[in-house]
Amino acid sequence: xxxxxxxxxTALLSGCGSQQFITMGDLASDYxxxxxxxxxxxxxxxxxxxxxVSYALFYxxxxxxxDRNDAAPQQFHGNNRLETWLVVVPVIIVMVLSVLxxxxxxxxxxxxxxxxxxxxxxxxxxxxxxxxxTKADAGGNVTNGNEMIMPIGEQVALTITSGDVIHGFxxxxxxxxxxxxxxxxxxxxxDINRAGVYQGNCTQLCGASHANMRxxxxxxxxERYASFLAAAKAYxxxxxxxxxxxxxxxxxxxxxxxxxxxxxxxxxxxVQGTPAAGVAGPDLSFFGTxxxxxxxxxxxxxxxxxxxxxxxxxxxxxxxKHSPLxxxxxxxPTYDGSEYRANGKLVKGGILTDAELDDVAAYLRSLKLPxxxxxxxxxx
Ligand code: CUA
Numbered sequence: 082x083x084x085x086x087x088x089x090x091t092a093l094l095s096g097c098g099s100q101q102f103i104t105m106g107d108l109a110s111d112y113x114x115x116x117x118x119x120x121x122x123x124x125x126x127x128x129x130x131x132x133x134v135s136y137a138l139f140y141x142x143x144x145x146x147x148d149r150n151d152a153a154p155q156q157f158h159g160n161n162r163l164e165t166w167l168v169v170v171p172v173i174i175v176m177v178l179s180v181l182x183x184x185x186x187x188x189x190x191x192x193x194x195x196x197x198x199x200x201x202x203x204x205x206x207x208x209x210x211x212x213x214x215t216k217a218d219a220g221g222n223v224t225n226g227n228e229m230i231m232p233i234g235e236q237v238a239l240t241i242t243s244g245d246v247i248h249g250f251x252x253x254x255x256x257x258x259x260x261x262x263x264x265x266x267x268x269x270x271x272d273i274n275r276a277g278v279y280q281g282n283c284t285q286l287c288g289a290s291h292a293n294m295r296x297x298x299x300x301x302x303x304e305r306y307a308s309f310l311a312a313a314k315a316y317x318x319x320x321x322x323x324x325x326x327x328x329x330x331x332x333x334x335x336x337x338x339x340x341x342x343x344x345x346x347x348x349x350x351x352v353q354g355t356p357a358a359g360v361a362g363p364d365l366s367f368f369g370t371x372x373x374x375x376x377x378x379x380x381x382x383x384x385x386x387x388x389x390x391x392x393x394x395x396x397x398x399x400x401x402k403h404s405p406l407x408x409x410x411x412x413x414p415t416y417d418g419s420e421y422r423a424n425g426k427l428v429k430g431g432i433l434t435d436a437e438l439d440d441v442a443a444y445l446r447s448l449k450l451p452x453x454x455x456x457x458x459x460x461x
Contacts, residue, residue, distance in 0.1 A: 104253055104254060109273055109275035110273045110274065111274070112189060115188060116256065119181055119182065123178060126177070189270060192236065192268070193236055196235065197212075197232055198214065199211070199212060199229065199231065200213050200222075200242075201229070201261065204245055204248075204363075205294075205412065206288065206289075206291065206293055206411065207226060207294065207363045208226065208227050208250075208281075208363070208376065209225075209226055209227075211223070211224040213240075215314055217313070217314050217315075217353055218316075219316070219354035221351070223310065223313040223316075224351065224364040224366065225364060225367055226365065227371070227373055228371055229296060229299070230299045230306065231300055232303045233275065233276050233300045233301065233302060233303070234272075236271070239268065239271060240266050240267070240268050241260075241268075241269060242261055242265060242266050243263045244263065246263065247260055247261065247262050247287065248283045249284030249285035252271075252280065252296075252298045253279075254298070255300075258284050273300045275300070276302055276305075276460075278298070278299050278460050279299075280297065280298075282294070288410050290410040293376055293377070295376055296373075296377060297372075297373060297377065299456045305456070308453055308454055309456050312450055313367070316366065316451075317355075318352045319448070321447065325443075326439065327443050329437070329440040329444075330443050330444025333346075333437055333441050334347055335355070337431065338431060338432075342432065343414075343432060344431060346441065348361070350363065350364065351366065352365050352448060353366035362413065366448060367448060368445045368448040369388060369446045369448045370449050370455055370456070370457065374397065375407070375411075378407075379393075379396050381393045397446075398438050398439060401441055402416050403419050403430070405422070415429075415431075416430055418430055
């Protein structure tokens with residue numbers, strides 16, 4: 082049994098890979114700490130009420146059992162003292178909870194002027210994280226798809242919205258959750274005091290790939306965050322060498338292949354420092370640095386050259402070829418001629434050959450931040 086237990090323990094731990102446990106009780110976040118103590122108060126008061134009510138119930142049932150009493154209990158109508166208590170006690174409980182709630186709100190809500198700001202955009206079925214006011218040298222704001230990089234030890238001011246339906250933004254370790262609503266900006270301050278990688282999810286049923294709408298929160302020491310941001314601001318997508326696979330991929334990425342109906346990736350995706358400025362799909366500026374694909378459907382956590390493993394290469398190839406086939410509801414066109422849904426209608430995708438798909442993949446893999454700004458390096 083010991084061996085089984087140990088084996089199970091190892092299996093559970095390795096099942097989580099290098100990722101942090103997902104927990105709302107992670108007190109490495111001041112937000113969670115505040116909510117945790119609020120919950121303790123609410124639970125304590127609930128237990129008090131439960132015990133009181135149970136006691137009164139069982140006492141009454143036991144005390145006035147028919148077989149123990151010859152006569153019916155004393156009958157009376159109205160009891161001012163009892164009724165006063167029945168009003169006063171719940172009012173006191175509600176007041177205690179209100180004061181605690183207002184106190185927590187006052188602590189959690191003000192946004193320090195110098196707080197790091199991140200704009201969160203939920204779409205079917207991915208996330209974009211933009212750093213407003215960062216003004217990249219190549220134009221636009223620094224933006225990353227599906228991987229949110231934040232500094233530790235300070236409040237981070239999120240502004241959350243949706244580009245289509247209602248999504249739910251939830252990374253348990255950094256606190257509660259917020260709805261991402263179309264045409265609505267919701268602000269929310271979060272914080273975490275321990276560097277690491279945390280799991281985020283969409284918590285609002287939003288369509289076929291609701292379950293495939295995950296993200297990572299990568300929390301960095303302030304110096305490492307600063308070096309990430311500096312490099313991200315200065316970043317221009319590397320220019321591929323003439324005649325290389327990356328250069329052929331770049332051309333396909335920017336222009337597609339009109340003679341086979343293959344659409345340009347650039348129409349929907351942005352790559353900082355290139356003419357690609359599409360906003361219909363996730364930002365791909367740092368694609369080669371990212372370790373997740375398809376909004377967390379796949380993770381590639383190999384410490385080095387994670388995109389070069391046979392598994393990663395195959396999945397990326399299949400992804401570009403026909404992402405709606407591997408991720409239900411994905412709005413990306415297909416590149417193998419199979420049907421996909423565009424503006425509510427089924428249409429046939431254009432065609433890229435396997436070699437051309439590999440060229441596009443090679444270009445995507447080359448979109449890397451400089452090593453000192455690789456936010457994954459050294460993460461547990
Ligand atoms: Cu987005 Cu569920």
